[in-house]
Amino acid sequence: MSPVVAPATASSLLPVIILAVIVVAFGLVIVFGTSLLGPKRTVKSKAQMMPYECGIPGTETNDTKISIKFYLTAILFILFDIEIIFMYPWAIKFLDSIKEGMGGYMLATMGVFVLLFVIGLIWEVKSKALDWK
Amino acid sequence: MGKDVFEVTVNILKMFVIFLMMVQAVPILVWLERRGSAFIQNRLGPNRIGPLGLLQLLADAVKFLFKQSFVPEKSVAPLYYFAPVMALIPGALAFNSIPLSIPINIQPFEMAGQTWGPYTFAFQGYDLGIGIVFILGISSLAVYGLMMAGWGSSNKYSLMGAVRATAQAISYELALSLSLVGILMVYGTFSFREIVDIQTGPLTFKAFGGEHIVSWLPNWGIFFQPLGALIFFAATFAEANRLPFDLPEAEGELVAGFHTEYAGFNLLLFYIGEYGHMMVASALLATFYFGGYSFPGLNPADVLTYMQSVTGGANSASILTAVVFHLVLLAKVAIFLWIFIHVRWTLPRFRYDHLMSLGWKTMLPWALANACFTAIWMWLGHR
Numbered sequence: 001m002s003p004v005v006a007p008a009t010a011s012s013l014l015p016v017i018i019l020a021v022i023v024v025a026f027g028l029v030i031v032f033g034t035s036l037l038g039p040k041r042t043v044k045s046k047a048q049m050m051p052y053e054c055g056i057p058g059t060e061t062n063d064t065k066i067s068i069k070f071y072l073t074a075i076l077f078i079l080f081d082i083e084i085i086f087m088y089p090w091a092i093k094f095l096d097s098i099k100e101g102m103g104g105y106m107l108a109t110m111g112v113f114v115l116l117f118v119i120g121l122i123w124e125v126k127s128k129a130l131d132w133k
Numbered sequence: 134m135g136k137d138v139f140e141v142t143v144n145i146l147k148m149f150v151i152f153l154m155m156v157q158a159v160p161i162l163v164w165l166e167r168r169g170s171a172f173i174q175n176r177l178g179p180n181r182i183g184p185l186g187l188l189q190l191l192a193d194a195v196k197f198l199f200k201q202s203f204v205p206e207k208s209v210a211p212l213y214y215f216a217p218v219m220a221l222i223p224g225a226l227a228f229n230s231i232p233l234s235i236p237i238n239i240q241p242f243e244m245a246g247q248t249w250g251p252y253t254f255a256f257q258g259y260d261l262g263i264g265i266v267f268i269l270g271i272s273s274l275a276v277y278g279l280m281m282a283g284w285g286s287s288n289k290y291s292l293m294g295a296v297r298a299t300a301q302a303i304s305y306e307l308a309l310s311l312s313l314v315g316i317l318m319v320y321g322t323f324s325f326r327e328i329v330d331i332q333t334g335p336l337t338f339k340a341f342g343g344e345h346i347v348s349w350l351p352n353w354g355i356f357f358q359p360l361g362a363l364i365f366f367a368a369t370f371a372e373a374n375r376l377p378f379d380l381p382e383a384e385g386e387l388v389a390g391f392h393t394e395y396a397g398f399n400l401l402l403f404y405i406g407e408y409g410h411m412m413v414a415s416a417l418l419a420t421f422y423f424g425g426y427s428f429p430g431l432n433p434a435d436v437l438t439y440m441q442s443v444t445g446g447a448n449s450a451s452i453l454t455a456v457v458f459h460l461v462l463l464a465k466v467a468i469f470l471w472i473f474i475h476v477r478w479t480l481p482r483f484r485y486d487h488l489m490s491l492g493w494k495t496m497l498p499w500a501l502a503n504a505c506f507t508a509i510w511m512w513l514g515h516r
Contacts, residue, residue, distance in 0.1 A: 015259035016226060019148045023225045026152075027218030027402060034398045035202035049206040051288040052393050064289040070300045073489070077303040080497075084310045087504070088266060088323075091314045094508065095321035098515045107512050114505060121497065130493045132486035 072129060083117050139249050148258040151233070152225045159401075159408045160190035166474045173478045200397030205286065208394070212285030217395065217402035219278035224409020227268045229258025231416045232325050234426050234459035235433050238451045255326075256455050264323040268417065269310055272372065276302055278406065279391050286394035294382060294390025297485065298374055304489060305371035305378070308496035312364035315507040316421050319357045328354075329425035339514045351429040354422040360503045362422040364496055366469075369414035371492065373407055375473060377480040378488060415469035419462060426462040433458065 090110055097106045124130055135141040164179070164187060171178025179186035204210045234256035241250040261267050276299050283295020320328050336350040338357070355362050371378040382390035392403050419425055436457055440450035483491070 012259075012261060015144065015148060016261070018145060019152065019226060019229055019258060020222060022149055023152060023221050024218055027221050030398050030402060031202075031214055031217060034198055034200065037198050038201040038397070039199075041201065049203070051205050051207065051286070052290065052388060053288075054388065064292050066292070066296050070296050073300045073304060077307065080307050081303075081310070084307060084314070085266075087311075087314050088317065091317040091504075092321050092323060094318045094511065095515075098512060103512045103515065107508055110508065114501065117501070121501075125494060130490065132489050 069132060076124060076129065079120070080117075083113075083120075086113070137249070139244075140252055140254075143252075143254060144259075147254065148229055151229050151258050155225060155228050155409050155412060156405055158412060159405045160194065162408050162411075162470060162474075163190050163404065165471070166477070169471070169474050170478045173475070194398075194401065197398045197401055202397060202399070205288070205394050207287040209285045209287065212281045213394070214285075214399075216278050216282035216285055217399045217406075219281055220275065220403050220406030221409070222278075223271050223273075223275040224406055224413055226271045227413045228409060228416065230261060230264070230267055230271075230325075231413070231420060232257040232260070232329065232426070233416075233462055234455040237455045238447075240447050242448070256459060257325075260324075260326070262324055264325045264328075265313060265317070265417070265421075266323060268413065269306070272410070272413070273303075273306065275372075275406065275410065278403075282391045282395070282403070286391075288394050290388045290393045291391050294387045294393070297387075298391055301371055301374070301378060301488060301492070304492040305368040305496070308364055308492060308500050309368035309372060311497065311500035311504060312361045312368065313421070314500075314504040315361040316354050316358045318504070318507050318511060319354065325420050325425070328420060329427055332424040333427045351424055353424045358422065358503070358507070360499065361507075362418070364500050364503070365421070366414075366418055368492075368496065369411075369418070370473070370476065371488075373410040373414060373473075375407075375411070376477040377482050379482060411470060411473050412466065415466040415473070416462070418469055419465040423465055426458040428458070428461045431458075431461070 087110070090106070094103070094106055097103055135144050167189075168178040168180075168186065179189040182188045182192050204213050232255060236256060237254045239250050239252040239254065241248055243249075279295045279298045279302070283292045283298075286292070317323070320331055322328060322331075332352050332354060334352050336347040336352050336356055338345055350356060370376075374382065382392075387393070392400055395403065433454060437450055437454045440453045440457075441447065444450050444453065
């Protein structure tokens with residue numbers, strides 16, 4: 001049985017790293033290049049430097065309260081995302097397995113996994129973890 | 134990267150050119166969006182600068198260059214400055230890993246007193262062989278750009294917009310990645326090039342113990358996975374923060390969301406990131422469900438023979454053939470980009486709880502059902 005994908009090595013990731021460096025350099029040149037080209041004011045206006053606010057004086061604090069729901073969503077995402085990523089290697093081997101006569105076994109094993117996934121999702125909905133008010 | 138100087142140079146230049154191509158497409162898309170929205174709303178849109186207003190964005194870019202660049206008070210300057218750069222990375226890295234055409238074959242040639250070649254250049258930045266997994270991983274980095282912008286700006290609108298955008302992006306990523314499980318089962322490979330190769334020829338499928346061929350339809354993924362394609366396309370709208378999923382920028386509530394404090398070219402970098410995301414999504418949709426750079430009835434070998442009879446050179450014929458198939462992909466991508474734009478001016482915005490419940494309670498179960506149904510159907514059909 002041949003490997004499904006070639007293992008990623010440092011040399012195969014080299015182009016990705018080179019491109020990332022190019023993109024970051026491009027972005028930094030733009031971000032800092034424009035600050036060289038633009039007008040420079042030594043006297044800073046207070047209204048300009050204030051965080052944007054609509055009609056009332058800005059409070060300028062960084063302790064804005066954020067709903068705990070977002071945190072819960074992020075945790076649930078991690079669980080479900082990992083479960084979905086586990087399906088990927090299974091999905092690309094499924095066609096070959098059917099041809100080798102292992103389709104029923106593959107289907108049964110993934111069926112158990114999906115059942116756990118569905119139970120988790122139903123529990124999440126029942127416990128109102130996904131309700132926003 | 135390559136076995137000699139020429140190949141390495143071309144491979145690096147290729148990545149840079151594809152990246153610049155993505156950046157260059159943004160002014161055209163912004164023009165198309167403004168002009169298209171104007172016609173949808175019975176207005177004229179930008180029409181003064183250049184023919185049809187095409188130079189409007191060029192003028193805007195020059196204006197952006199000469200804007201004062203400053204960090205608002207109380208901001209975290211490193212995060213504030215690096216966030217737009219971070220927004221560029223996912224689109225650029227993902228777009229480079231998608232094959233944009235068939236590979237170019239270069240015959241041996243003489244240059245600087247030395248024989249070079251033969252070479253085969255893939256029409257993509259790099260081929261990691263893991264295709265969609267790499268793109269899903271890289272696209273998740275977009276969240277960092279949003280959060281850095283939101284936190285670095287030190288403004289409550291920015292922070293709320295960033296948190297909303299993050300929650301929405303990760304919620305729809307579940308439906309997005311799960312909708313692809315079905316199509317990966319059908320193809321049985323991660324490699325984009327193999328996926329496009331499978332989709333050439335007439336529609337062929339196995340059902341009820343026999344093989345059926347529908348000669349008047351192409352063998353595209355959309356016919357195997359219509360529901361998967363729909364969920365994938367809908368989820369990409371949420372991933373790219375486009376209407377009807379643009380809650381992070383809901384201007385009635387949050388001013389402009391995570392980029393409230395940005396101006397000038399820094400703001401434009403966020404736009405390049407967003408349009409880059411749309412281009413990646415369109416290219417992926419074309420590759421997975423609409424035959425990628427292949428076109429029904431257009432055989433690469435036939436096109437190569439024709440080009441050879443026209444130009445006479447093997448190298449130029451190979452390059453021109455690749456260009457022809459590249460244009461096929463670009464046409465498909467352009468159609469999907471126009472759908473992105475048209476939807477923006479057609480559908481109203483969701484409410485946030487509706488958005489979250491659509492992602493978790495509707496699209497995720499349907500994507501799962503699609504995957505399960507595909508698995509059982511394939512098992513029954515191939516047995």
